[in-house]
Amino acid sequence: xxxxxxxxxxxxxxxxxxxxxxxxxxxxxxxxxxxxxxxxxxxxxxxxxxxxxxxxxxxxxxxxxxxxxxxxxxxxxxxxxxxxxxxxxxxxxxxxxxxxxxxxxxxxxxxxxxxxxxxxxxxxxxxxxxxxxxxxxxxxxxxxxxxxxxxxxxxxxxxxxxxxxxxxxxxxxxxxxxxxxxxxxxxxxxxxxxxxxxxxxxxxxxxxxxxxxxxxxxxxxxxxxxxxxxxxxxxxxxxxxxxxxxxxxxxxxxxxxxxxxxxxxxxxxxxxxxxxxx
Amino acid sequence: xxxxxxxxxxxxxxxxxxxxxxxxxxxxxxxxxxxxxxxxxxxxxxxxxxxxxxxxxxxxxxxxxxxxxxxxxxxxxxxxxxxxxxxxxxxxxxxxxxxxxxxxxxxxxxxxxxxxxxxxxxxxxxxxxxxxxxxxxxxxxxxxxxxxxxxxxxxxxxxxxxxxxxxxxxxxxxxxxxxxxxxxxxxxxxxxxxxxxxxxxxxxxxxxxxxxxxxxxxxxxxxxxxxxxxxxxxxxxxxxxxxxxxxxxxxxxxxxxxxxxxxxxxxxxxxxxxxxxxxxxxxxxxxxxxxxxxxxxxxxxxxxxxxx
Numbered sequence: 001x002x003x004x005x006x007x008x009x010x011x012x013x014x015x016x017x018x019x020x021x022x023x024x025x026x027x028x029x030x031x032x033x034x035x036x037x038x039x040x041x042x043x044x045x046x047x048x049x050x051x052x053x054x055x056x057x058x059x060x061x062x063x064x065x066x067x068x069x070x071x072x073x074x075x076x077x078x079x080x081x082x083x084x085x086x087x088x089x090x091x092x093x094x095x096x097x098x099x100x101x102x103x104x105x106x107x108x109x110x111x112x113x114x115x116x117x118x119x120x121x122x123x124x125x126x127x128x129x130x131x132x133x134x135x136x137x138x139x140x141x142x143x144x145x146x147x148x149x150x151x152x153x154x155x156x157x158x159x160x161x162x163x164x165x166x167x168x169x170x171x172x173x174x175x176x177x178x179x180x181x182x183x184x185x186x187x188x189x190x191x192x193x194x195x196x197x198x199x200x201x202x203x204x205x206x207x208x209x210x211x212x213x214x215x216x217x218x219x220x221x222x223x224x225x226x227x228x229x230x231x232x233x234x235x236x237x238x239x240x241x242x243x244x245x246x247x248x249x250x251x252x253x254x255x256x257x258x259x260x261x262x263x264x265x266x267x268x269x270x271x272x273x274x275x276x277x278x
Numbered sequence: 279x280x281x282x283x284x285x286x287x288x289x290x291x292x293x294x295x296x297x298x299x300x301x302x303x304x305x306x307x308x309x310x311x312x313x314x315x316x317x318x319x320x321x322x323x324x325x326x327x328x329x330x331x332x333x334x335x336x337x338x339x340x341x342x343x344x345x346x347x348x349x350x351x352x353x354x355x356x357x358x359x360x361x362x363x364x365x366x367x368x369x370x371x372x373x374x375x376x377x378x379x380x381x382x383x384x385x386x387x388x389x390x391x392x393x394x395x396x397x398x399x400x401x402x403x404x405x406x407x408x409x410x411x412x413x414x415x416x417x418x419x420x421x422x423x424x425x426x427x428x429x430x431x432x433x434x435x436x437x438x439x440x441x442x443x444x445x446x447x448x449x450x451x452x453x454x455x456x457x458x459x460x461x462x463x464x465x466x467x468x469x470x471x472x473x474x475x476x477x478x479x480x481x482x483x484x485x486x487x488x489x490x491x492x493x494x495x496x497x498x499x500x501x502x503x504x505x506x507x508x509x510x511x512x513x514x515x516x517x518x519x520x521x522x523x524x525x526x527x528x529x530x531x532x533x534x535x536x537x538x539x540x541x542x543x544x545x546x547x548x549x550x551x552x553x554x555x556x557x558x559x560x561x562x563x564x565x566x567x568x569x570x571x572x573x574x575x576x577x578x579x580x581x582x583x584x585x586x
Contacts, residue, residue, distance in 0.1 A: 005281055007308075007357070007434060008344035014356030014431075017385025022352075025382045029368070032379060036370040111366035115427075117332055118360035119383035120352040278293075278333060 022121035026129020045141040071242030083154035084237025091168035095176030100193040103183040127272040142168030171233030177264025184271040288338035298324040300490035311467040313481035321490035322470035359428030374408040384431040398426035418449025438469040474572035506570035509548035513562040
C-alpha cells in the first residue's frame with residue numbers, strides 16, 4: 001500500500017473548492033472591480049434606453065405612419081418594432097466594451113489574469129468567470145432597459161416580454177464570446193478594438209434590421225443581418241413582444257444565437273488555456 | 279528524512295528550437311530555502327513556472343508535494359504562494375481588498391480572508407495603507423503586498439521570482455528581513471535571483487544555472503570554498519593596461535581573471551599578495567581585498583559575469 005504524505009493529502013483537500021467554484025471566485029473578483037466604474041454602468045444602463053426610447057421610439061415613430069411589421073393581432077406600433085432591437089444592441093454594446101479592453105487589461109495592462117492563474121483556478125475557469133461577470137452586467141442593463149420599455153408602453157405583450165432581458169443576454173454572448181476569443185489572442189492593442197467598434201459593431205447596428213425590417217434592405221446587404229446576432233436577437237425579442245413565438249423562424253433565431261455563443265465559449269476557453277499555460 | 283517537497287529529474291522545457299531548461303535534477307526538502315542563481319535567460323523563470331504548475335514540461339519528471347503538476351495542477355497550486363517577477367496586483371481594488379479577493383481563489387471563507395488580510399498587512403508593515411489604492415504604494419510596498427498576497431493561503435512553498443529586482447537598497451533590506459522571518463517560521467522558500475548578495479542572504483542551498491543547465495550545487499559557503507579562494511584582490515590599472523599588468527602578475531595568485539575594467543586575483547592571503555604586487559613594481563590606480571562571493575563562483579563556472 002502506498003503511503004500518502006500529509007502534504008499530498010492537504011493539497012488534494014485544498015483544491016476541492018477551487019475545482020468546483022473557481023469560476024464563481026473569478027466572477028466575484030470581476031464584479032468587485034466593476035464597482036470602480038459602477039456609476040458608468042448604472043448611468044449607461046438607464047440613460048441609454050431613456051435617450052433612445054425618447055428620441056427614436058417616440059420622436060421618430062411619430063413620423064412613421066406606414067406599419068413596418070405585423071403581430072398576431074395585425075400591424076404593430078413602430079416603437080414595438082424598434083424597442084426589442086434597441087435592447088439587444090445595448091447588450092451587444094456592453095459585451096463589446098467588456099470583451100475587448102477588459103480582456104487586454106487582464107492579460108497585459110493590469111495582468112490580473114496571471115495572478116489568478118497562479119492560484120488553484122484553471123484558465124478555463126478564469127474565462128468562464130469573466131463571462132459570468134459580464135453576463136451579470138448585461139442582464140442588469142437589459143433588465144433596466146426592459147423596465148423602461150414597459151414604462152414607455154413599448155412592449156406589446158408584457159408577460160411574454162419578461163424573457164426579453166434574457167434574449168438580450170444571448171445577443172451579448174453570441175457577439176461577445178467570439179469577440180472574447182479574438183481579444184484574448186491579442187498580445188497588444190494596436191487599434192483593433194477601435195476597428196471592431198467602428199467597422200463591425202456600427203454597421204451591424206445599422207444593417208441588422210434594427211430600425212426597419214431586414215427585407216426592406218437591398219438583397220445584397222441582407223446577409224449582414226443573417227450573420228448578425230443582433231438581427232436574430234431583435235427578431236426573437238419582437239416575437240416575444242408581438243406574441244408570435246414558437247414558429248420555425250423563432251427556433252432558428254434561438255439556435256443561431258446559442259450556436260454562436262457556444263462556439264465562442266469553446267474558442268475563448270481554448271485561447272485562455274493557450275495563453276496562460278505556455 | 280521527510281520526503282522532498284519538490285523533486286525534479288531530467289526536467290526539460292523546449293519552445294520550438296529553443297531549449298530553455300535542458301534536463302535539470304534537483305530536490306528541495308521541506309523548510310529549506312532554495313535558490314536558483316543565474317543570469318537573465320538562464321531558464322530560472324521557466325523552471326519556476328513548471329514547479330508552479332502553470333507550464334507543462336517537455337520531458338523528465340517533476341513532483342511537487344508528491345503530485346505531478348500535469349495532472350494535479352490545482353492541488354499543487356493550492357499549497358503554493360507565488361511572487362511573480364512583475365507585480366500583478368489589482369490596481370482597481372484597494373490594498374486590503376487585494377488580499378481578500380485573492381484568498382477567495384483558494385476557497386477560503388470571506389471571514390477567514392479578512393482575518394488573514396489584517397494579519398498579513400501587519401506582517402508586511404502596510405497596516406496604515408489598508409484603504410489606499412495600490413497605485414499610491416511605492417515599489418517596495420507593492421512588492422511586500424504581493425508577498426502578503428502570496429501568503430494568504432498559508433502556503434507550504436513560497437516561490438519568489440527575482441523578488442527584489444528594481445528596488446532600492448533600503449527597500450531590499452526590508453524585504454529580506456520579512457523573508458528571513460518566514461524562513462525562521464519554517465516556510466519553504468524557492469527563489470530565483472541574479473543578485474549574489476540576495477542568494478547569500480536568503481538561501482540555505484542553491485544551484486547555479488546557465489543556459490538551462492545546472493553548473494553547480496551547494497550552500498553559498500560550500501560553493502565559494504569549492505570554486506573560489508578565500509579572498510580576492512581587485513586591481514585596476516586603467517582599461518588599456520589591465521591585460522598587460524595581468525601578464526606580469528602571472529604566477530602570483532592561484533587564478534587570475536581579466537575583466538574589461540579590472541583584474542581579479544584569487545588567493546587565500548590578499549594582503550600578502552598586495553605586497554608581492556608592490557615588489558613587482560606595479561602601481562594599480564585602485565586596489566581592494568575582499569572575500570570571495572558567489573559572483574566569483576559564477577565567473578569561474580561560466581567565464582561570465584552575472585550582471586552584464
